Amino acid sequence: MTLRVLTVDDSRTILAMLHHTLSNAGFEVLQAEDGQQGLDVLKTETVDVVITDINMPVMDGIEFIKHVRATGLHQSLPILILTTETSQDKRDQGKAAGGTGWIVKPFDPEKLISVIHRVVH
Amino acid sequence: MSDLDDFKATYFDECSELLTELEEQFVAIEAGERDADRLNAVFRAIHSIKGGAGAFGFSALVGFAHAYETLLDYVRDGRIELADEVVTLCIRANDIVADHVAAARTGDALPADYGMDEKARFDALARGEAPADDDGEGPDEFDIEFTPVMVSLDSDVEEAEYDIAFDLAELDDTFEIVPMAIDHGQWEVRFTPHRALYARANDPLLLFRELGALGEMSVKAVLNPIPPLSDFEPFDVYCSWEISLVSPTLTEAMIREVFEFVDGDCDIVIVQAGAAVVPAPAPAVEAAPVAPAAPEEAAVSDLLALADDEVAHLLDFTPEPKPAPVSAQDSFEEPPGLSFAELAESLKPATPVQPAAKAKPVALAPAAAESSGEEGERRAVGVQSIRVDLDKVDRVVNMVGELVITQSMLTQQMDETLRARYTELVRGLEVLAQTTRGLQDSVMAIRAQPVKSVFSRMPRLVRELGLKTGKKIKLETIGENTEIDKTVIEQLSDPLTHMIRNSADHGIESPENRLAMGKPETGTIRLSAEQAGGNILIIVEDDGAGINRERVLGLAREKGIVAPDITPTDEQIDQLIFAPGFSTAEALSDISGRGVGMDVVLSNIKKIGGSVHVRSWTGRGCRMTLRLPLTLAVLDVMLVKVGVSPYVVPLSSIVETIQCSRAAFERVPSGGQVLQVRGEYVQVIDLAERFDMETETEADNRFVVLCEAEGSAKVALIVDDIIGQQQVVIKSLEENFERVEGIAGGTILGDGNVALIVDVQGLKTTIVHKNAA
Numbered sequence: 001m002t003l004r005v006l007t008v009d010d011s012r013t014i015l016a017m018l019h020h021t022l023s024n025a026g027f028e029v030l031q032a033e034d035g036q037q038g039l040d041v042l043k044t045e046t047v048d049v050v051i052t053d054i055n056m057p058v059m060d061g062i063e064f065i066k067h068v069r070a071t072g073l074h075q076s077l078p079i080l081i082l083t084t085e086t087s088q089d090k091r092d093q094g095k096a097a098g099g100t101g102w103i104v105k106p107f108d109p110e111k112l113i114s115v116i117h118r119v120v121h
Numbered sequence: 122m123s124d125l126d127d128f129k130a131t132y133f134d135e136c137s138e139l140l141t142e143l144e145e146q147f148v149a150i151e152a153g154e155r156d157a158d159r160l161n162a163v164f165r166a167i168h169s170i171k172g173g174a175g176a177f178g179f180s181a182l183v184g185f186a187h188a189y190e191t192l193l194d195y196v197r198d199g200r201i202e203l204a205d206e207v208v209t210l211c212i213r214a215n216d217i218v219a220d221h222v223a224a225a226r227t228g229d230a231l232p233a234d235y236g237m238d239e240k241a242r243f244d245a246l247a248r249g250e251a252p253a254d255d256d257g258e259g260p261d262e263f264d265i266e267f268t269p270v271m272v273s274l275d276s277d278v279e280e281a282e283y284d285i286a287f288d289l290a291e292l293d294d295t296f297e298i299v300p301m302a303i304d305h306g307q308w309e310v311r312f313t314p315h316r317a318l319y320a321r322a323n324d325p326l327l328l329f330r331e332l333g334a335l336g337e338m339s340v341k342a343v344l345n346p347i348p349p350l351s352d353f354e355p356f357d358v359y360c361s362w363e364i365s366l367v368s369p370t371l372t373e374a375m376i377r378e379v380f381e382f383v384d385g386d387c388d389i390v391i392v393q394a395g396a397a398v399v400p401a402p403a404p405a406v407e408a409a410p411v412a413p414a415a416p417e418e419a420a421v422s423d424l425l426a427l428a429d430d431e432v433a434h435l436l437d438f439t440p441e442p443k444p445a446p447v448s449a450q451d452s453f454e455e456p457p458g459l460s461f462a463e464l465a466e467s468l469k470p471a472t473p474v475q476p477a478a479k480a481k482p483v484a485l486a487p488a489a490a491e492s493s494g495e496e497g498e499r500r501a502v503g504v505q506s507i508r509v510d511l512d513k514v515d516r517v518v519n520m521v522g523e524l525v526i527t528q529s530m531l532t533q534q535m536d537e538t539l540r541a542r543y544t545e546l547v548r549g550l551e552v553l554a555q556t557t558r559g560l561q562d563s564v565m566a567i568r569a570q571p572v573k574s575v576f577s578r579m580p581r582l583v584r585e586l587g588l589k590t591g592k593k594i595k596l597e598t599i600g601e602n603t604e605i606d607k608t609v610i611e612q613l614s615d616p617l618t619h620m621i622r623n624s625a626d627h628g629i630e631s632p633e634n635r636l637a638m639g640k641p642e643t644g645t646i647r648l649s650a651e652q653a654g655g656n657i658l659i660i661v662e663d664d665g666a667g668i669n670r671e672r673v674l675g676l677a678r679e680k681g682i683v684a685p686d687i688t689p690t691d692e693q694i695d696q697l698i699f700a701p702g703f704s705t706a707e708a709l710s711d712i713s714g715r716g717v718g719m720d721v722v723l724s725n726i727k728k729i730g731g732s733v734h735v736r737s738w739t740g741r742g743c744r745m746t747l748r749l750p751l752t753l754a755v756l757d758v759m760l761v762k763v764g765v766s767p768y769v770v771p772l773s774s775i776v777e778t779i780q781c782s783r784a785a786f787e788r789v790p791s792g793g794q795v796l797q798v799r800g801e802y803v804q805v806i807d808l809a810e811r812f813d814m815e816t817e818t819e820a821d822n823r824f825v826v827l828c829e830a831e832g833s834a835k836v837a838l839i840v841d842d843i844i845g846q847q848q849v850v851i852k853s854l855e856e857n858f859e860r861v862e863g864i865a866g867g868t869i870l871g872d873g874n875v876a877l878i879v880d881v882q883g884l885k886t887t888i889v890h891k892n893a894a
Binding site: 106 | 127131161162322327508
């Protein structure tokens with residue numbers, strides 16, 4: 001069964017790299033460029049895991065995660081936060097909002113896939 | 122690896138957008154708009170640049186961007202005040218980031234210490250107020266009471282070691298750990314999840330799965346803090362686990378790593394077997410009041426009626442909606458009315474509860490099951506624009522160009538007889554012509570971009586110039602949404618920069634001088650863009666001193682650009698600043714002069730089919746006008762004949778055509794000819810003479826094509842015949858041959874012949890120089 005991943009990032013570079021890595025690994029990839037778009041996707045699409053950036057225009061990752069968790073349907077949806085090595089406080093904020101885990105940028109493909117498998121059945 | 126190259130291309134594209142955005146934001150920030158939105162946008166831009174740079178290993182860029190980002194973060198949360206010095210530092214930092222990006226793109230190396238001063242200042246600023254370090258999450262303290270239950274994850278061991286010690290009557294038992302065989306490489310983990318762990322969609326099951334990969338594992342569920350059903354809170358957490366792991370290579374760090382994501386959301390005690398077991402500091406749940414008495418029957422049955430699910434959760438030991446192991450569920454299908462104690466009792470002999478970890482993922486992931494229904498249909502998200510490779514657009518542009526040629530060729534093939542005979546065909550061709558035109562416009566519109574992208578870089582240029590020269594200068598921009606072909610825009614930045622430098626350096630006076638002249642202390646440079654007919658006008662205007670004509674003329678004479686016996690008009694003197702060889706280091710200060718003069722501006726602009734005109738008012742200011750074609754590819758022209766060759770004259774420059782027999786030529790003493798048009802004397806250029814063509818056409822049968830060169834100076838071109846108007850696709854002569862004075866390019870006509878495009882401005886300038894020399 002193909003797992004569906006929603007990737008949310010305002011950086012096209014990161015979206016493209018995620019897309020490349022994930023689709024090579026057999027995931028189906030949906031994309032959104034900010035939290036609001038991400039929520040819109042989740043209104044109509046079912047995904048198995050979400051990967052989201054924190055710093056985004058319109059709606060940032062923290063708000064996005066809060067909104068997702070506030071929706072009854074998505075309480076058990078794993079959400080991975082894209083963070084950098086150094087942004088421990090962002091990671092903590094993301095976690096406090098309901099983030100399941102995190103992926104440190106720059107990610108290597110294998111690590112990315114293994115982190116996803118860590119939070120998805 | 123081409124994938125990587127693709128990503129890099131995307132990244133650099135994105136960087137240039139982000140850098141432009143940075144410029145724009147700082148223009149506003151400088152103007153005093155220091156609100157959170159702007160700061161966030163700036164932060165995001167730097168963050169994105171850094172993120173991508175990290176992915177590609179551009180470490181110098183990452184290092185600098187990181188320091189910058191940290192500063193911005195502090196500014197954002199108010200730890201550092203966004204004072205003017207900080208703004209200036211940031212603007213400088215934007216440059217450095219841009220340089221790093223450029224270096225990464227070209228693969229050039231910047232000096233190792235490049236930007237280090239700024240970086241040091243960031244660090245110093247950041248240190249000024251050390252970041253408050255609070256993680257404020259102390260573990261909650263509870264006493265734990267539980268009786269361990271042994272659950273084996275080893276599928277071979279089905280029933281044997283199974284023992285559920287689940288007795289409500291013994292709820293007050295003190296907790297004890299079932300002693301395990303002490304062994305080398307054996308670890309014991311006590312894992313007590315908090316409610317938050319589940320709230321963040323973490324799942325003990327997955328953790329067990331991961332732990333199981335580390336070595337041989339057995340897991341015991343610890344159940345005894347479970348309250349009576351009446352007090353049962355479905356989403357709370359009532360159980361913990363005892364995990365035993367055996368592997369000779371296992372380290373504590375490896376185990377901690379598994380719990381990385383749930384750190385803080387659970388209590389974990391890891392002990393190597395043989396060491397003293399430290400009691401867990403904090404169980405997740407407040408110990409529920411011990412209520413050994415059976416609840417009222419009604420309450421129980423109520424609960425059971427709705428509890429199928431919850432009971433399943435209970436048995437699964439997690440509040441997540443997961444199917445319970447079948448056997449356990451069965452055991453709950455006892456007639457209602459049974460006391461809870463009895464119920465619990467009935468569980469005792471149940472077949473081993475298969476730990477969920479061993480169940481097939483497919484069977485127990487409701488989320489996954491849901492998703493399978495909607496597979497395949499992917500939704501485009503937030504699409505308002507698409508990004509297309511410029512090459513692809515250019516291919517379309519080229520093809521449309523060829524289509525235009527073919528269409529005009531077809532039209533030309535229709536002579537009068539054919540027209541008369543095939544009226545339907547003629548109509549069809551007319552429609553084709555219209556459609557082609559429409560298609561062409563649409564394609565050109567795709568390439569068009571607002572000049573904003575270039576204009577936005579100018580405010581800070583002006584700002585820097587002001588700082589360097591000690592002059593007070595403000596920049597006004599008008600019409601920045603005017604659209605021009607992307608290629609033109611790309612070529613516009615350098616000339617525009619140069620013109621603005623020129624204005625700031627030579628035009629605007631020092632504040633004292635300005636005040637002395639009764640002008641406002643602050644000089645204004647106005648940058649505007651507008652569409653005028655088939656052209657875009659970009660105007661750089663200042664309210665400075667104007668061109669110092671005496672000095673310009675003196676220099677021009679000195680350099681032999683203007684002969685001593687010639688007295689040019691004021692307007693001609695102004696134009697001299699664009700004359701090749703006029704600008705020298707002497708004429709330029711260190712600001713304007715970067716080894717190029719205004720003649721380079723002119724040639725750059727010419728390269729993209731534009732022209733420059735300057736007009737100056739002594740003591741009041743100077744205006745430089747760039748006239749640029751809307752599109753580069755296709756030109757509306759008049760096809761003329763000179764000798765046996767076809768030439769084309771850009772339609773946009775033609776004022777009118779006159780038969781020579783009706784034109785009022787007058788000889789001038791120098792031997793040349795002028796044409797009198799409505800009281801104005803116009804310089805005459807015979808193209809046959811100019812291009813050395815033999816002409817057999819009688820003088821009276823030839824035509825005058827009256828053209829307007831820059832600054833509404835007119836020039837009359839004499840040609841042998843006028844063939845008609847059409848559109849041509851411009852082919853560069855320089856690319857395919859070499860630059861020829863007086864010729865702007867070439868084109869291929871409908872009949873396959875090559876025609877040269879007359880460069881009206883160029884012709885006029887060459888003649889002036891000829892005379893001057």
